[in-house]
Amino acid sequence: xxxxxxxxxxxxxxxxxxxxxxxxxxxxxxxxxxxxxxxxxxxxxxxxxxxxxxxxxxxxxxxxxxxxxxxxxxxxxxxxxxxxxxxxxxxxxxxxxxxxxxxxxxxxxxxxxxxxxxxxxxxxxxxxxxxxxxxxxxxxxxxxxxxxxxxxxxxxxxxxxx
Amino acid sequence: xxxxxxxxxxxxxxxxxxxxxxxxxxxxxxxxxxxxxxxxxxxxxxxxxxxxxxxxxxxxxxxxxxxxxxxxxxxxxxxxxxxxxxxxxxxxxxxxxxxxxxxxxxxxxxxxxxxxxxxxxxxxxxxxxxxxxxxxxxxxxxxxxxxxxxxxxxxxxxxxxxxxxxxxxxxxxxxxxxxxxxxxxxxxxxxxxxxxxxxxxxxxxxxxxxxxxxxxxxxxxxxxxxxxxxxxxxxxxxxxxxxxxxxxxxxxxxxxxxxxxxxxxxxxxxxxxxxxxxxxxxxxxxxxxxxxxxxxxxxxxxxxxxxxxxxxxxxxxxxxxxxxxxxxxxxxxxxxxxxxxxxxxxxxxxxxxxxxxxxxxxxxxxxxxxxxxxxxxxxxxxxxxxxxxxxxxxxxxxxxxxxxxxxxxxxxxxxxxxxxxxxxxxxxxxxxxxxxxxxxxxxxxxxxxxxxxxxxxxxxxxxxxxxxxxxxxxxxxxxxxxxxxxxxxxxxxxxxxxxxxxxxxxxxxxxxxxxxxxxxxxxxxxxxxxxxxxxxxxxxxxxxxxxxxxxxxxxxxxxxxxxxxxxxxxxxxxxxxxxxxxxxxxxxxxxxxxxxxxxxxxxxxxxxxxxxxxxxxxxxxxxxxxxxxxxxxxxxxxxxxxxxxxxxxxxxxxxxxxxxxxxxxxxxxxxxxxxxxxxxxxxxxxxxxxxxxxxxxxxxxxxxxxxxxxxxxxxxxxxxxxxxxxxxxxxxxxxxxxxxxxxxxxxxxxxxxxxxxxxxxxxxxxxxxxxxxxxxxxxxxxxx
Numbered sequence: 001x002x003x004x005x006x007x008x009x010x011x012x013x014x015x016x017x018x019x020x021x022x023x024x025x026x027x028x029x030x031x032x033x034x035x036x037x038x039x040x041x042x043x044x045x046x047x048x049x050x051x052x053x054x055x056x057x058x059x060x061x062x063x064x065x066x067x068x069x070x071x072x073x074x075x076x077x078x079x080x081x082x083x084x085x086x087x088x089x090x091x092x093x094x095x096x097x098x099x100x101x102x103x104x105x106x107x108x109x110x111x112x113x114x115x116x117x118x119x120x121x122x123x124x125x126x127x128x129x130x131x132x133x134x135x136x137x138x139x140x141x142x143x144x145x146x147x148x149x150x151x152x153x154x155x156x157x158x159x160x161x162x
Numbered sequence: 163x164x165x166x167x168x169x170x171x172x173x174x175x176x177x178x179x180x181x182x183x184x185x186x187x188x189x190x191x192x193x194x195x196x197x198x199x200x201x202x203x204x205x206x207x208x209x210x211x212x213x214x215x216x217x218x219x220x221x222x223x224x225x226x227x228x229x230x231x232x233x234x235x236x237x238x239x240x241x242x243x244x245x246x247x248x249x250x251x252x253x254x255x256x257x258x259x260x261x262x263x264x265x266x267x268x269x270x271x272x273x274x275x276x277x278x279x280x281x282x283x284x285x286x287x288x289x290x291x292x293x294x295x296x297x298x299x300x301x302x303x304x305x306x307x308x309x310x311x312x313x314x315x316x317x318x319x320x321x322x323x324x325x326x327x328x329x330x331x332x333x334x335x336x337x338x339x340x341x342x343x344x345x346x347x348x349x350x351x352x353x354x355x356x357x358x359x360x361x362x363x364x365x366x367x368x369x370x371x372x373x374x375x376x377x378x379x380x381x382x383x384x385x386x387x388x389x390x391x392x393x394x395x396x397x398x399x400x401x402x403x404x405x406x407x408x409x410x411x412x413x414x415x416x417x418x419x420x421x422x423x424x425x426x427x428x429x430x431x432x433x434x435x436x437x438x439x440x441x442x443x444x445x446x447x448x449x450x451x452x453x454x455x456x457x458x459x460x461x462x463x464x465x466x467x468x469x470x471x472x473x474x475x476x477x478x479x480x481x482x483x484x485x486x487x488x489x490x491x492x493x494x495x496x497x498x499x500x501x502x503x504x505x506x507x508x509x510x511x512x513x514x515x516x517x518x519x520x521x522x523x524x525x526x527x528x529x530x531x532x533x534x535x536x537x538x539x540x541x542x543x544x545x546x547x548x549x550x551x552x553x554x555x556x557x558x559x560x561x562x563x564x565x566x567x568x569x570x571x572x573x574x575x576x577x578x579x580x581x582x583x584x585x586x587x588x589x590x591x592x593x594x595x596x597x598x599x600x601x602x603x604x605x606x607x608x609x610x611x612x613x614x615x616x617x618x619x620x621x622x623x624x625x626x627x628x629x630x631x632x633x634x635x636x637x638x639x640x641x642x643x644x645x646x647x648x649x650x651x652x653x654x655x656x657x658x659x660x661x662x663x664x665x666x667x668x669x670x671x672x673x674x675x676x677x678x679x680x681x682x683x684x685x686x687x688x689x690x691x692x693x694x695x696x697x698x699x700x701x702x703x704x705x706x707x708x709x710x711x712x713x714x715x716x717x718x719x720x721x722x723x724x725x726x727x728x729x730x731x732x733x734x735x736x737x738x739x740x741x742x743x744x745x746x747x748x749x750x751x752x753x754x755x756x757x758x759x760x761x762x763x764x765x766x767x768x769x770x771x772x773x774x775x776x777x778x779x780x781x782x783x784x785x786x787x788x789x790x791x792x793x794x795x796x797x798x799x800x801x802x803x804x805x806x807x808x809x810x811x812x813x814x815x816x817x818x819x820x821x822x823x824x825x826x827x828x829x830x831x832x833x834x835x836x837x838x839x840x841x842x843x844x845x846x847x848x849x850x851x852x853x854x855x856x857x858x859x860x861x862x863x864x865x866x867x868x869x870x871x872x873x874x875x876x877x878x879x880x881x882x883x884x885x886x887x888x889x890x891x892x893x894x895x896x897x898x899x900x901x902x903x904x905x906x907x908x909x910x911x912x913x914x915x916x917x918x919x920x921x922x923x924x925x926x927x928x929x930x931x932x933x934x935x936x937x938x939x940x941x942x943x944x945x946x
Binding site for chain 2: 019021029030033034035036037038039040041042043045046048075076077079080089092093094096098099100101102103104105108123126127128130131133134135136137138139140141142143144
């Protein structure tokens with residue numbers, strides 16, 4: 001039995017008919033072709049599939065598409081186009097805080113959520129906030145640096161990176 | 163003329179990183195092709211047994227299912243593969259084919275392939291396959307596998323010994339007989355796995371109308387797979403194209419041949435339509451290669467002054483039911499016994515290696531092949547010798563490291579070192595970490611019941627391998643790389659090169675190198691990688707060769723094009739090309755620096771108005787260059803790492819406080835990317851030192867095969883990593899780069915183990931097993 005749902009994805013209204021078992025991640029990736037949301041473990045451990053659901057980060061692999069009915073979803077594609085994370089993106093680029101890029105979507109989501117809740121986190125708090133984001137390439141330090149630098153810039157400290 | 167070094171050595175940012183930040187990565191997992199089918203596999207739930215019954219009729223009739231393959235219907239399309247190489251004399255391994263035939267040889271061995279319109283439907287149908295296996299006793303433990311009468315782990319082998327070798331210098335016995343002190347220890351290095359965040363992914367697309375097979379595969383070695391698919395499926399090489407787009411991590415894991423990739427190609431060839439296989443995380447754990455899994459007993463002889471006289475090492479490593487193809491599962495152990503004691507003058511040595519079959523997932527080459535084992539054993543024994551002699555860890559190393567002015571040097575195991583910088587690195591590390599302050603702080607804290615430890619570990623890393631690695635053993639694995647550099651009609655530069663990018667920054671450094679040869683900026687150089695149809699053939703990325711071999715290839719290709727451009731410019735300007743040079747996007751007068759003609763104008767004339775060139779002037783704006791290392795069989799880099807830890811002796815939990823690396827990778831092409839390679843590598847060394855382990859029960863079942871149970875290092879546990887450099891370029895190449903991809907992983911675990919043991923020393927406890935879990939530390943302390 002398929003279910004009809006309607007949700008807002010990156011500001012656009014989307015109507016789809018899905019199986020009840022379809023995850024939000026599969027809806028985004030396979031139906032809507034928003035492939036910036038990645039799947040690394042499909043059990044909520046790795047953080048590669050994080051998206052914003054009504055403004056808060058959720059694992060798109062653990063949320064069913066039907067649960068997102070009537071809600072607002074933002075993916076990395078939407079955040080990118082909105083310009084809301086352009087400073088984070090610039091710092092990640094400047095600090096080389098990504099290598100293969102597979103975790104990056106989730107890192108940006110976690111960072112954005114952290115800085116919304118706690119605009120001036122310590123390095124330990126940043127590391128703690130990334131406790132659900134696995135990165136195999138960087139060793140994390142550059143990511144911590146990029147988030148700390150973004151927090152500084154948002155607080156008016158330091159130079160902005162283009 | 164020789165181009166400048168305006169961009170080589172600069173911290174250029176990676177242009178391709180911007181795509182990932184925008185959510186515009188292009189991974190195989192993101193690709194969807196028309197009429198594509200999705201594959202899922204029924205796998206053996208048992209480590210060893212015989213297939214008594216296999217009935218796929220219900221699965222074949224399930225909704226969405228298009229085809230079900232078993233060994234009977236799929237294996238005949240593929241010539242079997244055997245993971246042996248001739249230069250590993252006497253090694254053996256049984257031939258393999260795609261799906262299990264008769265015997266199942268590890269828990270996870272694929273038995274049936276189901277193709278459906280969606281992965282979900284394929285997985286649903288897997289549940290409908292009737293698979294009855296008569297369980298047999300699995301060969302689980304490597305030592306037991308070698309006992310007389312042990313059942314063989316696979317069919318067609320007479321014992322579980324895959325390979326055995328011994329290296330020995332004539333003076334070994336005398337060295338131990340004359341030693342003032344002999345220290346010895348037994349070590350266990352756990353099995354772990356790559357856990358690339360993007361799992362293995364492949365889409366095979368065979369077009370029967372043209373006979374063309376295109377394989378989109380997340381791999382670091384597209385040419386190797388082009389060759390494998392052509393040979394094993396009987397296709398002309400020109401009809402096989404392998405494309406590796408963005409790859410979500412590889413670290414050596416994605417360069418081996420796997421049953422599932424072969425099955426995907428076979429299925430596409432049979433059905434004439436695209437077939438996709440993407441491993442889910444659970445099947446990654448039981449099908450991706452695992453790494454390490456060594457038991458080592460080792461002793462070291464030292465004289466009364468602390469001079470290292472000899473090491474005697476026995477390594478038993480356990481590799482699964484087959485040696486991997488086409489690189490074998492022997493290279494890891496081979497490098498373990500050859501890298502022992504590498505930083506030291508040590509004159510005598512014996513290394514014994516036994517590579518053993520068992521019924522587990524295959525192990526094979528993973529980042530820093532063999533290095534962490536050799537480094538951890540060597541450095542643990544050096545620390546034990548220092549303890550016996552009451553020497554500081556820095557002092558005993560200062561007395562034994564090969565002197566910076568004593569090169570070339572040949573190690574006791576036969577490695578030839580061109581020039582390394584151990585002494586400079588040791589001194590630099592001491593200063594970088596403020597060693598003396600840390601020691602006094604450590605002593606102060608011990609009085610308060612806080613147990614901190616400091617560990618150091620010098621290392622040598624093998625890089626830039628020539629054909630001696632695989633080619634001499636008969637493997638069709640390229641030791642050379644190739645590049646085509648061209649000037650576009652508009653005056654931009656494009657470089658197509660065989661080395662590949664997995665995020666380490668290959669494309670960025672190639673752009674920097676080419677830019678410097680042609681007097682342009684790196685952002686004017688578009689680099690293409692990862693496609694066998696559009697780049698020249700080459701070895702690609704493994705064993706730390708992207709910068710050293712790929713970089714040199716790009717440099718020489720750039721210089722060749724530079725000469726062609728200057729010849730055309732000379733003809734146009736009626737000037738001697740020797741008086742011209744390239745800078746600022748133009749041809750300049752090399753004496754005055756004055757601009758003579760832009761590259762765009764050269765491109766325009768050579769492309770649209772070659773009729774205006776003098777007769778006989780070659781208008782070619784493309785240059786091709788291949789390069790294979792000559793001189794030394796491999797390059798070696800060196801460095802030293804230090805770890806600072808705090809062990810909670812009540813809980814056994816170790817906190818990583820700080821990590822330092824001094825590294826000498828030769829010429830640094832991009833300091834930002836070099837440092838991030840080191841940091842990422844260090845964390846891949848610390849992971850298995852403290853957390854990562856593929857745990858198996860007595861029946862051969864992996865018991866923690868999920869990302870909830872297998873512990874990977876996360877941001878909260880990892881320390882900040884401070885890095886300094888020494889720069890000793892190799893003289894074998896113009897560029898002088900040696901490579902840096904494995905340096906971090908090589909010694910991080912060794913430094914950490916020494917640090918933990920330094921913390922435990924006042925309590926009389928020692929640990930010599932990784933990962934150093936809280937339980938193992940508490941056991942070492944006698945608390946459990």
